[in-house]
Amino acid sequence: MALEELLKELMLLRAPSGYEKEMAYRMRALFAAAGGETRIDRAGNVIAKFAGSAENGPVVMVCAHMDQLGFIVRQIEPNGFLRIDRLGGVPVKVLPSLKLSVRTTAGSWLPGVVGAKSHHAAAAEEKTKVDPIETLYVDIGVRSAADARNLGVEIGCPCVYEPSYEKLHGEMVCGTSADNRGGCACLAQIASELSQNRPAATVFLAACVWEEFNLRGAMLAAREIKPDAAICLDVVLAGDTPDLEGRFDTAVGGGPAVSVYNFHGRGTLNGCIAHEGLARLADQAAAEDSVALQFFASTGIITDSAYIQFENTGAACVDLGFPVRYTHTPGEVCCLRDIADLVRLVCGMLRRIGPDFNFNRY
Numbered sequence: 001m002a003l004e005e006l007l008k009e010l011m012l013l014r015a016p017s018g019y020e021k022e023m024a025y026r027m028r029a030l031f032a033a034a035g036g037e038t039r040i041d042r043a044g045n046v047i048a049k050f051a052g053s054a055e056n057g058p059v060v061m062v063c064a065h066m067d068q069l070g071f072i073v074r075q076i077e078p079n080g081f082l083r084i085d086r087l088g089g090v091p092v093k094v095l096p097s098l099k100l101s102v103r104t105t106a107g108s109w110l111p112g113v114v115g116a117k118s119h120h121a122a123a124a125e126e127k128t129k130v131d132p133i134e135t136l137y138v139d140i141g142v143r144s145a146a147d148a149r150n151l152g153v154e155i156g157c158p159c160v161y162e163p164s165y166e167k168l169h170g171e172m173v174c175g176t177s178a179d180n181r182g183g184c185a186c187l188a189q190i191a192s193e194l195s196q197n198r199p200a201a202t203v204f205l206a207a208c209v210w211e212e213f214n215l216r217g218a219m220l221a222a223r224e225i226k227p228d229a230a231i232c233l234d235v236v237l238a239g240d241t242p243d244l245e246g247r248f249d250t251a252v253g254g255g256p257a258v259s260v261y262n263f264h265g266r267g268t269l270n271g272c273i274a275h276e277g278l279a280r281l282a283d284q285a286a287a288e289d290s291v292a293l294q295f296f297a298s299t300g301i302i303t304d305s306a307y308i309q310f311e312n313t314g315a316a317c318v319d320l321g322f323p324v325r326y327t328h329t330p331g332e333v334c335c336l337r338d339i340a341d342l343v344r345l346v347c348g349m350l351r352r353i354g355p356d357f358n359f360n361r362y
């Protein structure tokens with residue numbers, strides 16, 4: 001399936017953490033169509049095995065999270081307005097007047113909008129301040145709590161940004177959940193490639209749950225796969241906007257990136273220092289296959305690999321990504337070519353991992 005069509009389809013699916021079924025079923029179909037031995041584990045991870053050509057060859061896991069951030073309904077007001085809380089790292093300042101989709105207990109989706117005090121009635125100081133999420137509310141068009149409940153809305157129902165996909169100039173794309181449907185689109189294309197060319201290593205592709213919530217869905221997949229190495233596909237921050245000048249070298253359209261170092265403090269106290277051999281392999285594969293490669297290192301960020309690296313006797317991990325602007329907003333911007341080149345990069349790495357590859361740190 002062509003990348004653009006695939007990315008659009010996946011970005012328009014609704015799959016908040018804990019409710020990934022729509023994505024999981026689609027990924028299962030894509031993996032199975034490519035001939036992968038595919039199953040969904042108890043947590044909801046979609047895992048597809050592509051046996052390698054070498055007997056007792058290494059096992060490599062390539063994963064991407066398929067969930068997205070959103071909200072949950074915290075309270076239903078007597079007049080039918082919904083109070084919400086965050087499910088994942090939502091930037092609260094973008095929320096007023098935003099369209100949302102609210103999932104009912106039956107699994108269908110209702111349209112809604114985050115209320116914003118009428119501009120004409122707002123005091124001067126209210127016009128420029130960010131409202132905390134506790135004060136926000138969602139309007140689904142009903143007039144009472146009973147009406148909301150009749151539609152299947154209950155406390156705990158998840159919500160997501162109303163899905164969108166827009167093609168900007170050239171190969172630039174803008175919309176919801178580029179994080180991490182771009183990574184999932186890569187997985188699907190890697191599956192097609194594996195169906196044509198079998199590397200020595202046995203490859204498990206895993207579309208994983210819960211990343212935006214607790215980062216530990218992929219951990220369960222790794223526990224079962226027992227990989228020697230894991231390549232984790234997710235976004236990296238693009239530093240090419242006026243507000244991030246001087247922070248990162250990464251640019252949208254500049255190619256995929258190796259995230260050499262990421263770390264998240266504030267209680268998480270975890271991150272990933274890339275396995276040097278795998279980072280070097282990415283560099284080598286990119287150079288030999290003419291893929292432009294960028295490098296990224298930052299605190300404040302964390303991915304699934306932070307937990308995968310602790311499974312079994314420790315998997316060698318590397319984070320690879322495609323640059324994204326305006327992360328976690330409904331208008332994430334990325335470039336189709338970066339995603340296509342990320343596929344080429346990963347396939348190039350998989351081809352080069354032989355039985356003698358050193359998965360130890362040194």
Ligand SMILES: [Zn+2]
Nearest residue numbers: 179180234235
């Ligand atoms: Zn992500």
